Amino acid sequence: MAGIISSLALSLAASWRYATWGALMLALSLSAAASAQESSLKVYVAGPERTPIAAKFLEEFKALSPAPWRAEFISDANIRFSTLEKNAVILALGERALQQSLAGAKGQLVVSLFVSRSEYQRLTREYPDAAPHTAIFLDAPLQRQARLAGLILPSVQTAGVLSAQPLTELPATPVAGQLLSNYPLSQYESAQRMLSAALDNTDYLLGILDTDVFNGAQIKHILLTAYRHNRFLIGPSLAFVKAGALATTYSTSADFARQTTEIVQRYLTDQKPAPAEYPRYFSVAVNIQVARSLNLIIPDAYELQHRLEMSEAEQ
Secondary structure (H helix, E strand, O other), rough: OOOHHHHHHHHHHHHHHHHHHHHHHHHHHHHHHHHHHOOEEEEEEEEEOOOHHHHHHHHHHHHHHOOEEEEEEEEOOOOOOHHHOOOEEEEEOOOHHHHHHHHHHHOOOOEEEEEOHHHHHHHHHOOOOOOOEEEOOOOOOOHHHHHHHHHHOOOOEEEEEEEEEOOOOOOOEEOOOOEEEEEHHHOOOOHHHHHHHHHOOOOOOEEEOOOOOOOOOOOHHHHHHHHHOOOOEHHHHHHHHHOOEEEEOOOOOOHHHHHHHHHHEEEEEEOOOOOOOOOOOOOEOOHHHHHHHHHOOOHHHHHHHHHHHHHHHHH
């Protein structure tokens, strides 16, 4: 009996050694494959030609990505997917590049950049069988923008979110102590009635990237009406702060390039795309002239950015 037990023990020990050795070899093999793929990775940056944002992003991405990666710009005027390397990554800058990539990519990972969340969701619904894809949304997250408003004026309790159609994913619970209420244009007789309802019932306006509401033709009227009600606008982007909004968070091409590099590296390790996400890296812009007109004393933009970063790190 002792001999049988001894033989069984030796057999189990040998089996364990073989299993451990096999698992180790598999892990090393997968690691080597990932390293080989990373060392020869081709990255196509697809976007509009002769635009500063595309050129700047490509420059930033090349500077931040690992040296073995081979980044190349291709025009989104007519992408010839049959000529692209199959194990490559396509960084689609803008809606046209994203639409073409979802429709024509041959298995390459597609990363959507400089496209709003709503447009990304619309296009991915149109192409349910598209190649693997993910995104960094152009929008700043509403939670971050609401926290910014709270840092500027801690007494705010309600925010009016204007949109063309009802927003189905607006947080139902308070964000940073604030209730976010949606005012969809489709439910009002006119834009003026929508705006009046929001200003009469909330402490400030929280802008989103909805071009049917926030556009060059409407923004002056929105801002003047808000300030007559002693209300301010947060967001939706840096351009609107320059036009007269009080403040916003925003992300630069370098911020997008940094996060894109991290997403691609994660894809090479996990062999599957990460969920689409909002920009992680950001700055804060404040319109000091507007703040003075509203008699607001606002912390420095860098201090606001630091406090927001600390708040998000604690989440």
